[in-house]
Amino acid sequence: MTEPLYITSHTDWTPALIEQVWKEIELIAAEEMDLKPGVDIYPNSIEIISAEQMLDAYSSIGLPIHYNHWSFGKDFLKSHRAYQSGRQGLAYEIVINTNPCISYLMEDNNMVMQTMVMAHAAIGHNAVFKNNESFKQWTNAGSIVDYMIFARDYIRQCEERYGEEEVELVLDAAHSLAPHGVDKFKRKHHPRMSEEARLQKLLADEDQKQRELDIIMKKTSFKDVDLSEHDEGDSPEEEENLLYFIMKHSPNLPQWKREILRIVYKVNQYFYPQGQTKNLNEGFASFCHYYIMTRLEEKGFLSPDAFMAFLESHSAVIYQPVYxxxxxxxxxPYALGFAILMDLKRMCENPTDEDREWFPHLMGRRWQEVIKEAAFEHRDDSFVAQYMSPKVIRDLKLFTIGFKHGDGDEDDDTILARVTEIHDEVGYKNIRNSMARSLERINYVPQIVVKEADLEGDRTLRLEYVPYMGRAIDLADADLVTDYIDSLWGYAVEIDC
Structure with missing residues (x-):
């Protein structure tokens, strides 16, 4: 007979207890949060792993299977040494956007922590993975594990055939371009086939493709290059996905190297939505664990000391250091996302006159509906622009800072910082807009586009940096990356900065 569920701060986890707690978590999520298993969340695979396995998951950027590269080993050793010396802790969990959704829980966690991270990862993150429009558009959770098995095996075969050093050089170059290897707009859909069948077809046709490429080079210019995988209306001059462009159009790149570029491109595309939804994803997961843990305590499943232990961990997660x-x-991102979602719940239940003025469209709606809409239909920039309220701005003590020359003299190099927005009606809007803009991808990945590829002449590839808000590009970094592009393109590469 199963003992009544009751968790204290000293309760150790057991497989049976985790299963029992998970049933209660699912019940609260389904009945009270409108997050129904099989409908709003993927099936869950909850796995308990050791510290060593957690460090290994760190080094493989959170995927259960990955190809070999020296950078992963470097990250593992760095994290392992820092962990052993006490200079670094480990995450409570890692969750993977797969179907079923995989949640790794640390074996060193006590039962209070295991309960919290199941609510956080297996409910919160899982629901965002399944329902958020960015993830629905850009990822296929059901195929990523199979694809990574293919990628690992293919790169091993390349190492055996061409040598580890040669493969490593290609991966180094591809990784250097990884931030510039995502599609921000969908390309044409092509009928799916297995990776193995697609690769066999590519290899079988390689000689024919090379002959066709030679013909194209002789009679066409850059504007005539085959862009069959581009959406209609795309212009090659506007191509921002450098990895994709080189994969498709590098004049003499062997097919096996193109396939490695495609693997890095595919993996990087898989992670693209996660970079666009960090605040709402972590905020929604934190909202879920807070609501579920609170309800477990109210229903008598958590002792008072267990709930206090949870609140201590929760406070550490959402702690926002002052500037x-x-x-x-x-x-x-945990603090910002959680604050916005908790405030939305408050506005739906107990609105103020200020809320009615700023968010009239939320009045009278169920908080479950509003929270899901915020977490599932936005990315970080629109999430903040749409839902960050004056109350959140006040609670987080947000403000903006501007810079100017010390005395207004152009010859004076002294730069002074000053607060440019305060907490008034205009200030709230400007602070919210500034925060939303700061979360746009252009702030941390410079926009570099293909300007020209002279396939008719000397085959020089010309790139152009498009400045954002007057920011200059780091020329030393640009030179290093250009060297890697040289090795893939095979001819001169120039970048206009």
Whole structure:
């Protein structure tokens, strides 16, 4: 007979207890949060792993299977040494956007922590993976594991055939371009076939493709290059996915190297939505674990000391250092996302006159509906622009800073910082807009586009940096990356900065 579920701060986890707790978590999520298993969340695979396995998951960027590369081993050793010396802790969990959704829980966690991270990852993150429009558009959770098995095996075969050093050089070059290897707009859909069948077809046709490429080079210019995988209306001059462009159009790149570029491109595309939804994803997961843990305590499944232990961990997760703190590194995505979603729930249940003025479209709606809409239909920039309220701005003490020359003299190099927006009606809007803009991808990945590829002449590839808000590009980094592009393109590469 199963013992009544009751967790204290000293309760150790057991497989049976985890299964029992998970049933209660699913029940609360389904009945109270409108997150129904099989409908709003993927089936879950909850796995308990060791610290060593968690470090290994770190090094493989959170995927259960990955190809070999020296950078992964470097990351593992760095994290392992920091962990052993006590300079670094480990995440409570890692969750993977797959179907079924895989949640790794640390074996060193006690039962309170295991309960919290199941609510956080297996409910919160899982629901965002399945329902958020960015993930629905850009990822296929059901195929990523199979694809990574293919990628791992293919790169091993390349190492055996062409040598580890040669493969490593291609991967180094591809990884250097990874931030510039995503499609921000969908390309044409092509009928799916297995990766193995597609690769066999490519290899079988390689000689024919090379002959066709030679003909194209002789009689066409850049504008005539075959762009069959581009959406109609795309212009090659506007191509921002450098990895894709080189994969498709590098004049003399062997097919096996093109396939490696395609693997890095596919993996990078898989992670693209996660970079666009960090705040709402972590905020929604934190909202879920807070609501579920609170309800478990109210229903008598958590003891008072267990709930206090949870609140201590929760407070650490959503802690926002002030800008004068030595360890301040910008807004904590857990804190910002959680604050916005909790405020939405408050506005639906107990609105103020200020809420009615700023968010009239939310009045009278169920909080479950509004929370899901915010988490599932936006990415970070639109999430903040649409839902960050004056109350959240006040609670987080947000403000903007502008810079100007010390005395207004152009010859004066002194730069002074000053607060440019305060907490008034205009200030709230400007702060919210500034925060939303700061979360756009252009702020951390410079826009570099293909300007020209002279396939008719000397085959020089010309790239162009498109400045954003007057920012200059780091010329030393640009030179290093250009060297890698040279090795893939095979001819001169120039970048206009």
């Amino acid at each position: 004068t703190d030595r360890w301040y590194s910008g807004p904590n």
